Amino acid sequence: MFWADKIAADAKGHEIEIVNDSKTPSGRVHVGSLRGVVIHDVIYRALKHAGKPVKFLYGVDDYDALDTVPKYLDQEKFSPYLGYPLCNVPSPGDTASDYAKYFMGEFLQVFEYLGVKPEVYYLRDLYRSGKLNSYIDTFLNNAHLVREAYKEVSKAERPDNWYPFQVVCEKCGKIATTVVTDYNGSEVFYTCKPDATNWVEGCGHSGWVSPFDGNGKLPWKVEWVAKWDVLGVTIEMAGKDHSQKGGSRDVANAICRKVLKKQPPFHSRYEFILVNGTKMSSSKGVGSSAKEIASLLPSELLRFLMLRTQPRTVINFAPNYETITRLLRDYDTLIDKYTDENGELTKDLMSLFYAQIGDEIKPYNSFDFSTLISLLQIPHLDIKEEVAKRSPQALSEFDWQIINQRIAAAQKWLQDYADEEEKLVIYLEEVPDKAQDLSPEQVSYLDKLAENLEKVENWDGEELQTALFSTSKELKIKPAGAFQAIYLSFVGKERGPKAGALLSYLDKPFVLTRLRNVIELNASKI
Incomplete structure (x- = not known):
């Protein structure tokens, strides 16, 4: 009781x-x-x-x-x-x-x-x-x-x-x-x-x-x-x-x-x-x-x-x-x-x-709050359109009422409570400076990852997460170092949100281009 x-x-x-x-x-x-x-x-x-x-x-x-x-x-x-x-x-x-x-x-x-x-x-x-x-x-x-x-x-x-x-x-x-x-x-x-x-x-x-x-x-x-x-x-x-x-x-x-x-x-x-x-x-x-x-x-x-x-x-x-x-x-x-x-x-x-x-x-049909926090930080993205696209089922009026509350909460949290480590800033125009200092092992990982991501047809978070792990396993690289290379390449930090979800927020051509640019900047290490 x-x-x-x-x-x-x-x-x-x-x-x-x-x-x-x-x-x-x-x-x-x-x-x-x-x-x-x-x-x-x-x-x-x-x-x-x-x-x-x-x-x-x-x-x-x-x-x-x-x-x-x-x-x-x-x-x-x-x-x-x-x-x-x-x-x-x-x-x-x-x-x-x-x-x-x-x-x-x-x-x-x-x-x-x-x-x-x-x-x-x-x-x-x-x-x-x-x-x-x-x-x-x-x-x-x-x-x-x-x-x-x-x-x-x-x-x-x-x-x-x-x-x-x-x-x-x-x-x-x-x-x-x-x-x-x-x-x-x-x-x-x-x-x-x-x-x-x-x-x-x-x-x-x-x-x-x-x-x-x-x-x-x-x-x-x-x-x-x-x-x-x-x-x-x-x-x-x-x-x-x-x-x-x-x-x-x-x-x-x-x-x-x-x-x-x-x-x-x-x-x-x-x-x-x-x-x-x-x-x-x-x-x-x-x-x-x-x-x-x-x-x-x-x-x-x-x-x-x-x-x-x-x-x-x-x-x-x-x-x-x-x-x-x-x-x-x-x-x-x-x-x-x-x-x-x-x-x-x-x-x-x-x-x-x-x-x-x-x-x-x-x-109601819920929508992951951590995903909302990430989506809100991606420039030029229509948050409601993105939510509708990512929801596995049609959303009712009450579903949207709850989601709108969550969006407001996420915006408030980002504005008043998130510290710099918790904020996500995706580098869309240029490669982060820190991505130019990868280890040879990390560069090899990104090179193989770009090759594997070319073959991914369903560009969603779970499938991408699987691809990220399987690539590190294929090259026998520890996941911590592998994922650090991804975060450094896109957000200029050693840590970030779930990496598969992060990449799913971005267009496939942009992701592949960014990986190749990072590889090129670190070409001398391969």
Whole structure:
């Protein structure tokens, strides 16, 4: 059984399942944050698929403090707002009213692209509307139990006069620097401490103020518990960083049981998405943004990237040639398998099913993505005409819809992600300089290859690949050296795409002429 279907099957005892996820919009949202989004969306879909009443909520934690100014923003403009609640920081652009809504708006566009449609709520609204007032009162009155939970679970000591609340300072507007040390049932006493953090100074102001109606916030582990209860959350997964033994989720679970006397929602951890082995960060600008990757990959492929591995397995993502081409090849293989099995949804096809924007898989005749990347780099070639010519069957309107998406993805990849080694530049007008330095063995190979290619009638990639290998075997030349000679002759590099496919993109007379020109330039070596 697929992991999400198992969660759905095991869910019981609730009138309605409430699936929840959330994000702090501290900057441009990286693609890693999409993993939690898609995982929760698939759990929601699996519950619907199982016929169980369910809602999917997504929270914007916009009362969290701005703790870093991302490197892509104006440091001078935004540094004065360090320590402010994100919803009180000015917007970096004119598309939103404030900082939090600006970056969340960009992320929500990706939600729409991926067919993810949760009910979105903002923490500012929960606090300012008074919906969290009773929880604030409960946790302040039971601060000793909250302190106990921190100490028992994470070994974190809190002073006896520490209260689980941070006020928005009435004088300077910061929330990160305030410390509450007393509560009289209607007001808290706080100090905006100059040394509260090592990244922003408090103003030193102190006084009594009501903690209700948006005047401050609960620490996020405590806030997490309040959200669960006020929203009725029954299922919420968490990333590996929050799910460590003694970590954030364990602390929140303990507070939920100890203070509210309730069981926390179902939880299971999921792993990070890494970029070349590095965890991504919104505020530090590490990793590709969700918006950027959404502009590269078709929506189903981006969902599939998140779903083809178990949630507890790390995804090491890098938009290089090998990763991108393998992703599309794996997806197309499952589409073919679904077609072969006449639409039966076996366990290994469920990742494909949940990758769809809608509730059905629509088969199509695929066209190799790596071939598209190569074809797009050949001058004066009509890509659609070439695709139609190379497809073994007539292409339907839906086939072309998919192929056009792939062409756009290949163009985007070539423009923004391909490095110089991955780009293919075919020398059409002149012989590459490096082709003049072949070994005698390589020149002999090209001489024999030209003779053999003259006899090839069907000028397609597979037949040409066979001819290339059989020629090296005939001359007892190692394939590595033989193929290097071909790449040097046509692209001026020692490596390239599948050589048979490369030659098939070119006219037979051009290939034979180029081989003879290279042989002539190296004639003294024969």
